[in-house]
Amino acid sequence: MAASAGPEIERLIALLAKLPGLGPRSARRAALALLKKREQLLEPLAASLAETAAKVVSCSICGTPDTRDPCSICSDGARDNGLICVVEEAGSLWAMERSGAFRGKYHVLGGLLSALDGVGPEALRVAELVGRVKGGEVREVVLALPATVDGQTTAHYLAERVAGNGVEVTSLARGVPVGGDLDWLDDGTIVQALRARRPA
Amino acid sequence: MAASAGPEIERLIALLAKLPGLGPRSARRAALALLKKREQLLEPLAASLAETAAKVVSCSICGTPDTRDPCSICSDGARDNGLICVVEEAGSLWAMERSGAFRGKYHVLGGLLSALDGVGPEALRVAELVGRVKGGEVREVVLALPATVDGQTTAHYLAERVAGNGVEVTSLARGVPVGGDLDWLDDGTIVQALRARRPA
Numbered sequence: 001m002a003a004s005a006g007p008e009i010e011r012l013i014a015l016l017a018k019l020p021g022l023g024p025r026s027a028r029r030a031a032l033a034l035l036k037k038r039e040q041l042l043e044p045l046a047a048s049l050a051e052t053a054a055k056v057v058s059c060s061i062c063g064t065p066d067t068r069d070p071c072s073i074c075s076d077g078a079r080d081n082g083l084i085c086v087v088e089e090a091g092s093l094w095a096m097e098r099s100g101a102f103r104g105k106y107h108v109l110g111g112l113l114s115a116l117d118g119v120g121p122e123a124l125r126v127a128e129l130v131g132r133v134k135g136g137e138v139r140e141v142v143l144a145l146p147a148t149v150d151g152q153t154t155a156h157y158l159a160e161r162v163a164g165n166g167v168e169v170t171s172l173a174r175g176v177p178v179g180g181d182l183d184w185l186d187d188g189t190i191v192q193a194l195r196a197r198r199p200a
Numbered sequence: 201m202a203a204s205a206g207p208e209i210e211r212l213i214a215l216l217a218k219l220p221g222l223g224p225r226s227a228r229r230a231a232l233a234l235l236k237k238r239e240q241l242l243e244p245l246a247a248s249l250a251e252t253a254a255k256v257v258s259c260s261i262c263g264t265p266d267t268r269d270p271c272s273i274c275s276d277g278a279r280d281n282g283l284i285c286v287v288e289e290a291g292s293l294w295a296m297e298r299s300g301a302f303r304g305k306y307h308v309l310g311g312l313l314s315a316l317d318g319v320g321p322e323a324l325r326v327a328e329l330v331g332r333v334k335g336g337e338v339r340e341v342v343l344a345l346p347a348t349v350d351g352q353t354t355a356h357y358l359a360e361r362v363a364g365n366g367v368e369v370t371s372l373a374r375g376v377p378v379g380g381d382l383d384w385l386d387d388g389t390i391v392q393a394l395r396a397r398r399p400a
Binding site for chain 2: 006019067
């Protein structure tokens with residue numbers, strides 16, 4: 001590393017390099033940009049991070065990071081309490097919200113079951129989900145988990161855990177993405193899209 | 201944007217997206233990682249940025265960002281005051297330092313002349329450089345500027361401004377990079393390497 005950069009800057013670079021999407025080199029560039037734009041970037045970012053660290057908590061009901069607990073979604077009376085969408089991370093939740101297609105509540109697992117990484121149910125917010133389902137108000141649990149091995153393993157596990165409480169467990173449809181060209185689709189997706197074909 | 205993320209998180213994402221190498225999507229991922237790793241990442245980064253904003257100043261002599269002024273390089277008596285290496289940004293300075301090949305002092309321009317972006321000499325630390333040269337102690341000015349149009353324009357301009365003070369103005373050699381395969385080199389580099397060929 002650059003001895004001349006000084007310990008504070010090297011520490012900043014090391015921390016930036018831990019962000020997904022940034023490596024050692026791009027972290028150095030980022031640190032440089034921060035040092036060049038003190039008023040516009042460095043100081044606002046420092047303040048924003050401090051504010052986030054101070055204010056943002058994860059919702060005690062669904063696990064979404066928010067400044068209020070229960071979060072703005074859980075405390076939104078206009079949303080359907082009978083419908084719970086289970087997502088891996090807040091990122092998926094934000095994506096669902098951008099789509100504007102879902103008007104129920106959410107449950108953020110905080111990860112996926114993974115034999116390789118040794119992630120078991122106790123590491124995820126599974127017990128909380130079962131608790132919410134046993135609460136009685138829930139009619140349907142929509143599993144919006146990634147179409148990966150871990151994602152599907154987790155989905156099957158959750159379906160079993162949640163079953164038998166008079167709840168319907170569904171999961172997002174698989175198929176050709178909007179604008180998806182068959183030439184570019186993997187076989188798995190085509191197989192799924194064909195199996196799930198419907199009258200045009 | 202995700203309304204559900206809340207203003208604080210959206211603001212953090214917007215600021216992260218301004219970092220080079222991060223776009224709106226990766227900034228979202230980064231914010232998510234920060235929220236997941238509060239103790240290991242979010243709080244240390246907030247503290248580190250605050251410390252940098254508070255402590256780091258740019259050296260009044262060479263313009264390097266450092267916690268001391270003059271910076272650790274300018275105040276290093278073991279370094280040759282007669283040799284000044286002119287770089288675009290601190291990033292280039294750090295790269296030179298990592299190479300360990302240069303034992304003189306530096307001068308950080310803070311950018312390059314650019315007709316397109318309307319960057320003139322007054323926007324760069326050119327006057328300071330001329331001042332240091334007129335100081336008399338300087339024997340040689342090494343221009344370590346990028347081999348781009350702006351970089352070379354700046355180099356020519358600086359060579360003219362600095363000339364006539366009994367200083368030698370040099371610039372880094374061009375040629376085949378170490379480990380460079382001719383197949384992968386652009387013609388310009390090959391032409392330069394051929395022109396500058398030397399007895400093996």
